[in-house]
Amino acid sequence: MPSRLAVLASGRGSNLQAIIDHFDNIARERVAKVALVASNRADSPALIRAATASIDIAHFDGADDGTQLLALLQKFRIDLVVLAGYLKKIPSTVIREYAGRIMNIHPALLPAFGGEGMYGARVHEAVIAAGAKESGVTVHLVDDDYDRGSILAQWRVPVEKSDTAESLAARVLNVEHIVYPRTVEMVAMLQQLESKTSS
Numbered sequence: 001m002p003s004r005l006a007v008l009a010s011g012r013g014s015n016l017q018a019i020i021d022h023f024d025n026i027a028r029e030r031v032a033k034v035a036l037v038a039s040n041r042a043d044s045p046a047l048i049r050a051a052t053a054s055i056d057i058a059h060f061d062g063a064d065d066g067t068q069l070l071a072l073l074q075k076f077r078i079d080l081v082v083l084a085g086y087l088k089k090i091p092s093t094v095i096r097e098y099a100g101r102i103m104n105i106h107p108a109l110l111p112a113f114g115g116e117g118m119y120g121a122r123v124h125e126a127v128i129a130a131g132a133k134e135s136g137v138t139v140h141l142v143d144d145d146y147d148r149g150s151i152l153a154q155w156r157v158p159v160e161k162s163d164t165a166e167s168l169a170a171r172v173l174n175v176e177h178i179v180y181p182r183t184v185e186m187v188a189m190l191q192q193l194e195s196k197t198s199s
Contacts, residue, residue: 013046
């Protein structure tokens with residue numbers, strides 16, 4: 001039975017779309033499916049993307065202490081939580097309940113250019129301002145500290161001399177769309193193997 005994914009998104013949902021497309025298009029046996037897309041923003045375009053794909057959607061209060069979010073995850077029997085442009089800190093209660101089962105993608109090579117407030121254009125501006133020769137993407141597990149969870153995958157992207165934050169962001173995002181769905185699939189497969197071994 002495929003692992004049930006919940007994707008949390010605050011914005012456009014382009015990584016969400018990449019994940020949906022990946023699991024819709026793979027020829028081998030599907031190991032995971034997006035069962036829920038939830039957002040702290042009722043007007044998030046990600047919710048529209050999900051509804052268009054006939055995926056259940058939900059909105060919860062961004063100031064939630066974890067009670068609403070945890071109830072949603074339990075209601076939909078979620079196995080793995082995937083953050084895709086979700087800009088709020090995950091409450092500790094949710095992290096404890098889903099320890100090792102919450103993933104995020106960051107648009108730089110952590111531990112560099114991570115931490116509280118480092119998201120979106122801010123990351124790419126910082127990379128260019130630092131004169132870094134390369135950036136990239138990092139997929140990591142989520143814990144109580146911003147961008148400090150165990151790293152699952154990284155992919156390097158060169159920084160060109162002519163790059164602006166916008167041009168670098170576009171190239172990094174293209175790589176995110178390749179790396180993230182495949183890492184989600186890998187983690188789902190490992191979870192299923194561990195479940196079979198322990199049962």
